[in-house]
Amino acid sequence: MVQVPIVRDILSANERIAEENRRLLEMHRVCAVNIMASPGAGKTSLILRTIEAAGEGLRVGVIEGDIASRVDADKVAAAGAPVVQINTGGTCHLDAPMVRAALEQLPLGEIDLLFVENVGNLICPVEFGLGEAARVLVSSVPEGDDKPYKYPGIFAAVDAVVLNKTDLAPYVPFDRAAFRRLIAGINPTAAFFELSCATGEGMAAWAAWLKALLGRVRGTA
Amino acid sequence: MVQVPIVRDILSANERIAEENRRLLEMHRVCAVNIMASPGAGKTSLILRTIEAAGEGLRVGVIEGDIASRVDADKVAAAGAPVVQINTGGTCHLDAPMVRAALEQLPLGEIDLLFVENVGNLICPVEFGLGEAARVLVSSVPEGDDKPYKYPGIFAAVDAVVLNKTDLAPYVPFDRAAFRRLIAGINPTAAFFELSCATGEGMAAWAAWLKALLGRVRGTA
Numbered sequence: 001m002v003q004v005p006i007v008r009d010i011l012s013a014n015e016r017i018a019e020e021n022r023r024l025l026e027m028h029r030v031c032a033v034n035i036m037a038s039p040g041a042g043k044t045s046l047i048l049r050t051i052e053a054a055g056e057g058l059r060v061g062v063i064e065g066d067i068a069s070r071v072d073a074d075k076v077a078a079a080g081a082p083v084v085q086i087n088t089g090g091t092c093h094l095d096a097p098m099v100r101a102a103l104e105q106l107p108l109g110e111i112d113l114l115f116v117e118n119v120g121n122l123i124c125p126v127e128f129g130l131g132e133a134a135r136v137l138v139s140s141v142p143e144g145d146d147k148p149y150k151y152p153g154i155f156a157a158v159d160a161v162v163l164n165k166t167d168l169a170p171y172v173p174f175d176r177a178a179f180r181r182l183i184a185g186i187n188p189t190a191a192f193f194e195l196s197c198a199t200g201e202g203m204a205a206w207a208a209w210l211k212a213l214l215g216r217v218r219g220t221a
Numbered sequence: 222m223v224q225v226p227i228v229r230d231i232l233s234a235n236e237r238i239a240e241e242n243r244r245l246l247e248m249h250r251v252c253a254v255n256i257m258a259s260p261g262a263g264k265t266s267l268i269l270r271t272i273e274a275a276g277e278g279l280r281v282g283v284i285e286g287d288i289a290s291r292v293d294a295d296k297v298a299a300a301g302a303p304v305v306q307i308n309t310g311g312t313c314h315l316d317a318p319m320v321r322a323a324l325e326q327l328p329l330g331e332i333d334l335l336f337v338e339n340v341g342n343l344i345c346p347v348e349f350g351l352g353e354a355a356r357v358l359v360s361s362v363p364e365g366d367d368k369p370y371k372y373p374g375i376f377a378a379v380d381a382v383v384l385n386k387t388d389l390a391p392y393v394p395f396d397r398a399a400f401r402r403l404i405a406g407i408n409p410t411a412a413f414f415e416l417s418c419a420t421g422e423g424m425a426a427w428a429a430w431l432k433a434l435l436g437r438v439r440g441t442a
Contacts (some may be wrong), residue, residue, distance in 0.1 A: 038259045038260040038261060038341070038364075039259040039343050039364055039368060039371065039372060040259060040361075040363065040364025040365045040368060066371050067344060067371060067372055067373070067374065068370065068371060068372075068373050069367075069370040069371050071367055071370055071371070072371075090344075090374060092313065092342070092344035092345050119344070120259070120343065120371070120372075121313070121342060121343070121344055122260050122341065122342070123288060123311075123313035123340070123342060123345075124313050124344075124345070140261075140363070142261065142361065142363040142386065142389065143259075143260055143261025144261045146290075146292055147260060147261060149289065149290040149292055150260065150287050150288060150289060150290050150292070150293075150341070151260060151288055151289075151341075152288070152289050153288065153311060165363065167392070168363065168389065168392060168393070171388070171389055171392055172389070172419075198393075
């Protein structure tokens with residue numbers, strides 16, 4: 001038998017399960033953040049730095065999404081956070097059923113903030129809701145300031161843009177003002193952070209935004 | 222009516238048109254190279270540097286693939302090469318019908334080497350043959366040396382890997398020996414080039430490989 005996936009059904013089935021994930025996360029008062037980016041923009045580094053910056057006051061859990069390998073999950077586990085690795089086996093994005101399976105493996109009662117690190121891809125992940133409270137796009141200085149032109153869909157769909165690798169700004173052409181103007185044109189309400197996971201510069205504002213987000217999700221802000 | 226794309230049919234229809242593209246390119250003695258990479262790895266920069274390095278002896282044409290925008294095509298046109306921009310309008314890869322439409326717009330009799338710059342994506346483009354003579358993956362130093370672990374499919378599917386942005390090696394952790402070992406494990410026959418489109422270092426070996434490829438395609442090498 002030839003398999004016949006029907007696109008509209010896949011998407012609506014995904015949204016139904018995303019809604020179930022959302023209710024499960026709300027029940028456990030977990031704030032889930034879907035982290036999307038190009039390969040190598042620094043998603044895992046941002047998560048590791050945030051775990052470090054959060055300290056004891058904020059209990060972070062992680063779902064790692066990759067085509068293959070468990071290298072990222074091993075790094076997160078070494079940092080002491082509960083983590084589940086999803087290997088999509090070729091699929092170019094996470095979807096809600098994958099995340100549901102991962103949620104079943106996590107101690108949700110012991111997590112405040114749950115990072116869901118998506119597969120490195122600026123296109124497909126945006127189509128699939130996971131039940132998250134917020135979506136964040138990590139961009140990075142060496143990728144160039146023209147990315148909002150070329151991938152407007154993902155820049156339009158996120159609650160925050162994090163520009164990582166600011167420590168490389170002296171060595172590559174990158175017009176930060178132009179980058180911000182492009183984003184403002186596509187998504188004027190997105191929060192914006194510039195930081196370097198290599199040096200730790202700029203982490204405080206990002207960590208403060210996450211804490212405010214958690215407060216809003218829990219109705220305490 | 223709900224549209225019902227059937228995956229196997231899409232792929233076989235693509236391969237049929239890729240075969241037609243291949244015959245058209247052979248008829249005009251054009252050597253087409255499918256350039257794939259993450260967003261911001263330097264595909265366009267590599268094409269521009271190659272046009273510069275090729276000089277009068279090698280006539281380069283370009284098909285630019287992007288979700289949106291024509292910024293890359295404008296850069297290529299400014300460099301004096303015939304170019305067609307494909308905007309996929311959301312689709313995460315080029316396919317053979319898109320390339321066929323672009324080929325109809327190009328002066329194939331005046332082109333030796335045709336670069337087809339795919340959409341920035343390490344996953345989906347590899348599923349779709351375009352009729353190309355060779356596939357090249359551009360990776361870049363700031364993306365990190367673990368990319369072959371995470372995206373083995375694309376590293377396995379290419380004829381050459383170009384490691385770009387070697388000028389940034391002093392500023393980021395990147396183990397070149399480990400990167401090469403990973404690639405050798407996945408794809409032992411792939412050609413490998415290290416270069417910097419920013420400084421021009423390493424372009425000669427890459428340009429020589431392209432010329433040898435052109436010779437093989439034309440049966441003159």
